[in-house]
């Protein structure tokens with residue numbers, strides 16, 4: 421059976437505890453990128469819907485959510501996590517329909533991690549203290565945490581539910597209310613998430629969803645609204661610039677997780693089989709549509725030829741195809757616009773003198789759907805656009821290096837600074853290189869191994885602020901210091 425003909429759901433806004441259409445009844449179509457079939461319609465929100473959602477969120481700040489005891493709020497978050505797990509198969513199917521990602525990925529990573537995001541913060545929020553200082557017998561100072569207020573959550577399309585819950589869980593844990601703007605390409609799991617929040621006991625108005633686009637649409641309206649106190653955004657660096665301009669007028673608090681062009685540095689003393697097993701994932705998982713993908717691979721010259729030969733051979737084994745076929749490792753790109761953009765980079769790689777070692781275009785045998793072969797490119801100069809710019813597809817470049825100093829200079833010659841992987845069995849070198857790489861997240865002899873207590877985020881043009889554990893609470897709350905004269 422053609423497993424990808426299943427249909428999706430119609431997506432409406434969720435405002436003040438109810439599903440609603442746009443006032444002007446406008447909708448846009450949601451497409452399955454794996455076969456270009458229509459999945460359903462999506463309510464297209466704009467300023468009017470954002471105004472309604474922000475008003476509901478502002479009102480809800482002073483409702484039962486404000487007086488709900490911490491442990492009760494924690495139980496609500498835990499219940500949201502439980503309900504996500506109860507609906508895992510349904511949510512995984514919707515996520516793969518929306519994104520084109522393989523169902524094994526949605527089922528084992530995206531949705532379970534969405535549930536864990538809520539379970540983690542349900543626990544973490546009950547362990548937090550603040551700070552107090554005794555000023556001799558003159559005064560005592562103590563700090564209390566208060567919610568920031570109404571928070572706008574603007575989400576990308578690559579890991580839709582994983583990233584939306586990574587924001588919503590701490591946002592709610594800190595007592596805020598939320599207006600979520602999912603990416604226009606991936607509306608379905610966000611729509612169901614709102615329903616799950618209500619079922620778990622989140623009071624009406626605390627969680628709202630408005631669908632729509634970015635510029636001149638719901639996204640822009642959310643960033644301009646004077647009653648929105650903070651914006652947390654994950655997406656392209658260029659979009660971050662636009663949002664910062666829009667938010668400046670009302671001086672909103674901003675948290676940014678932006679683009680990356682992450683180095684994967686492989687020294688000759690590393691275990692090549694271990695490196696290859698992880699590098700296949702860090703290069704091509706989710707069709708390379710992960711901000712953390714190690715798309716710039718640097719290999720010490722002594723291991724370069726062996727690595728490239730084995731890497732090409734393993735990459736050729738990856739099955740590209742129907743996201744609902746369990747054998748599929750590489751699904752479809754998110755949509756035509758992005759598909760064309762990535763193919764454009766492959767043409768550019770050829771023009772820049774790159775050698776396509778495997779992949780390089782659309783695989784044979786697909787009449788429909790936005791499929792691109794996992795592609796390895798060698799022979800490119802360090803200043804080529806394919807080495808410097810984020811492609812955000814199943815495309816990696818491989819460059820040899822001779823010394824630590826040389827590879828560090830190349831790695832840090834970037835306006836991005838999100839993450840990096842370093843492969844070596846030399847302990848001192850691991851620490852030394854990790855400390856020199858200009859990135860917010862460094863993995864040594866691994867990749868995407870996550871502890872949610874750690875600071876997560878990028879430096880330079882890869883982000884502003886950090887998410888995770890206390891770092892999320894630093895963003896989603898305001899610390900108030902109270903000084904009592906004794």
Ligand SMILES: NC(=O)c1ccc[n+]([C@@H]2O[C@H](COP(=O)([O-])OP(=O)(O)OC[C@H]3O[C@@H](n4cnc5c(N)ncnc54)[C@H](O)[C@@H]3O)[C@@H](O)[C@H]2O)c1
Nearest residue numbers: 575576577602603634639640655656659662677678679711
């Ligand atoms: N650093 C991270 O943790 C992280 C995680 C995932 C994705 N990303 C980055 O996101 C990008 C891919 O995601 P994308 O294509 O959805 O990003 P995008 O910037 O195109 O869109 C992200 C979201 O912003 C909205 N938007 C766009 N323009 C806007 C505007 N002017 N005002 C308000 N909202 C606007 C979109 O509708 C969407 O919901 C890549 O660059 C990737 O590296 C980063």
Ligand SMILES: O=C/C=C/C=C(\O)C(=O)O
Nearest residue numbers: 578586710711712870876
């Ligand atoms: O595509 C980007 C992936 C981001 C991952 C996280 O934010 C995370 O693992 O917390």
